[in-house]
Amino acid sequence: MSSTSEGIKPATLSMDHIWQLGFGFWSSKSLLSAVELGVFTALSDGPLDAEDLRQRLNISERSARDFFDVLVSLRLLERDEGRYANTRETNHFLDRNKSGYIGGILEMCSVRLFGFWASLTEGLRTGKPQSEARSGKTIYDMVYSNPELVEPFVSAMTGYSQGTAIALATKFAWRNYRSFADIGTAQGAIPVRIALTHLHLSGVGFDLPPVRGAFERYVARNGVSDRITFQPGDFFADSMPSADVLIMGHILHNWALDTRKTLLRRAYEVLPQGGALIVYESLIDDDRRTHTVGLLQALNMMIETEHGSNFTGAECQSWMHEAGFRDLQVEHLNGSDWMVVALK
Incomplete structure (x- = not known):
């Protein structure tokens, strides 16, 4: 695992890369919410159109289509003639009914850890935990x-x-x-x-x-x-x-x-x-x-x-x-x- 800094040049970052890092939580939370809502489990039996998928998930009509298309652009869903489907990978790893499901940790990230990380700045200033450990637990x-x-x-x-x-x-x-x-x-x-x-x-x-x-x-x-x-x-x-x-x-x-x-x-x-x-x-x-x-x-x-x-x-x-x-x-x-x- 040892490495050396000899000959390493300073990293260069494009404005686009900095932007992607700064707004990376947009993509992250879109995935986490999709897992929490059960999007990939809802599509496990086959493709659904936007309205059927929205009703299956019991989410608001306002941004449902935008949400589903974000998942398409992130290569987490496929869309063909207005119908949404899992990719091969999300069908295997993110359907709660599959033995290969790894979404449990992502669900925990969504409902628990994401909020704690919002307090990272406070943690860096104080050196104190931002989770349940704040109360000694x-x-x-x-x-x-x-x-x-x-x-x-x-x-x-x-x-x-x-x-x-x-x-x-x-x-x-x-x-x-x-x-x-x-x-x-x-x-x-x-x-x-x-x-x-x-x-x-x-x-x-x-x-x-x-x-x-x-x-x-x-x-x-x-x-x-x-x-x-x-x-x-x-x-x-x-x-x-x-x-x-x-x-x-x-x-x-x-x-x-x-x-x-x-x-x-x-x-x-x-x-x-x-x-x-x-x-x-x-x-x-x-x-x-x-x-x-x-x-x-x-x-x-x-x-x-x-x-x-x-x-x-x-x-x-x-x-x-x-x-x-x-x-x-x-x-x-x-x-x-x-x-x-x-x-x-």
Whole structure:
């Protein structure tokens, strides 16, 4: 992941590019509202004209046609002779009834995160979070105290993690191990994908007790209940599961540095000799120049948490080395996600 600034010329921006960046929230919110309203699910059975689609969505007549045509111009919908249809991609990824649905995380962005990001300037001035953390709570406090919110939330996490789960199941040397545990597993996207790909493996999903029902239903739907089980627990208060491989995905960025180091030490203690720890995150590149999503994730951690932040692969390797790990390496997984792998 290391890069160098030697020979790099200053970036040049056109006025049009600056305009697109400044007004980028127009396009973003159009997509988020479309997912929230269920546009792509409404079109799952076939094309509809503007009026039929408007009525199906129960939205006002005033700007419905403009809204649908914005989605056409963004290549999210197709239009032929006045009838609107999903594209191949939106039909697969944004229809709530499809197994490949990734819109859960976008729905959460629309109804929750978009509003918090509107307060980014205030957060930058104060260094304080702009989410539920302003009142001393976390999103987990809010969600896991309400049974009706648990399944939608963990389903959103599954949509967010699907591509990474596929990559993780194929890019790590799973043939060398027999068992694994996913720490902070949510609905279980990671252990399910690994189990489906490697029939010799058995795994554990470790998370807070309210997650159990959603996890076990998801595992059962995917037919791997005989090899994937749930272990309730709090990784601050309870011992992590014993397994050949531990996985911490999108965990460390939530916490202050001392807490991250504590979690890494606890992982080291529970792993057997020769065991592996996989940490995956939307890492910042070591030169802090090119991984835009990783850098934006750093701002998101400021908005979301009291002490969280994002980090580079080199920083994560240094913490793992301090905890006692060896043979450290960083490898790209999918999209903005990279994994840092270390052995005991």
